[in-house]
Amino acid sequence: MFTLDRQERVRARYKALKPGYRPALELYHDLIDALVTEETRLLDAGSGPGGLVKAFVPRAKRVIGVDRYVSSFADQLEIPYGVEGDLAALPFADGSFDVITCSWVLEHLADPVRVFAEFCRVLRPGGHLLFITPNKNNYVVLLRRLVPSGISQRVVHAIYARDEHFINPTYYRANTEHDLDRPLRAAGLHPVRFEYVSDPSYLAFNEPLFRVSVLIEGLLDRFSPKSRVHLVGVYRK
Numbered sequence: 409m410f411t412l413d414r415q416e417r418v419r420a421r422y423k424a425l426k427p428g429y430r431p432a433l434e435l436y437h438d439l440i441d442a443l444v445t446e447e448t449r450l451l452d453a454g455s456g457p458g459g460l461v462k463a464f465v466p467r468a469k470r471v472i473g474v475d476r477y478v479s480s481f482a483d484q485l486e487i488p489y490g491v492e493g494d495l496a497a498l499p500f501a502d503g504s505f506d507v508i509t510c511s512w513v514l515e516h517l518a519d520p521v522r523v524f525a526e527f528c529r530v531l532r533p534g535g536h537l538l539f540i541t542p543n544k545n546n547y548v549v550l551l552r553r554l555v556p557s558g559i560s561q562r563v564v565h566a567i568y569a570r571d572e573h574f575i576n577p578t579y580y581r582a583n584t585e586h587d588l589d590r591p592l593r594a595a596g597l598h599p600v601r602f603e604y605v606s607d608p609s610y611l612a613f614n615e616p617l618f619r620v621s622v623l624i625e626g627l628l629d630r631f632s633p634k635s636r637v638h639l640v641g642v643y644r645k
Contacts, residue, residue, distance in 0.1 A: 454513030
């Protein structure tokens, strides 16, 4: 199986080949890190067990995860607080948070407009939303979108040894810069930073495919940088 550890080794190899390259999660983590202080109230939206924000628990004032499936993995939580809730109707008062993080969630939003309005509502003035999500214009994502969700779930488990039971279906309604920027601005959030980040690891199952993936990434860098696979963004209220 092409496990996460194997993918990370591919990314490390690519990083060594491409000076200045930073994987999307590394960039995302550093952007969060720059905003979190001892006074920060952080909400991880669509958190799952909260593994991507657990590093900030010792420093932030409070870290809360919200996810519609919290009761299903309550015994696996990696952060102190997990709240079961719908992102389109967050169970929090206005201005409750300084930072909202949202990782690998936007592709699953049936109604991004409602969700972004809720993000803005629970952010304090000057608060930040940070997200990482697939780019629906990338060739890997285009291939995956051709596969029905039920089949895709089984394929992901077979190839990558990951269970996606709690995050299907996918809609890709907020997975280009244009499809994100318009509803985010309408909700009252304004862009601070937006990055397109490459990643050759998704199809690099063996050495020949690694070489092909690196070649494709080089072509995207040169001719279509806005087709790189990951979108990482920061918006401010």
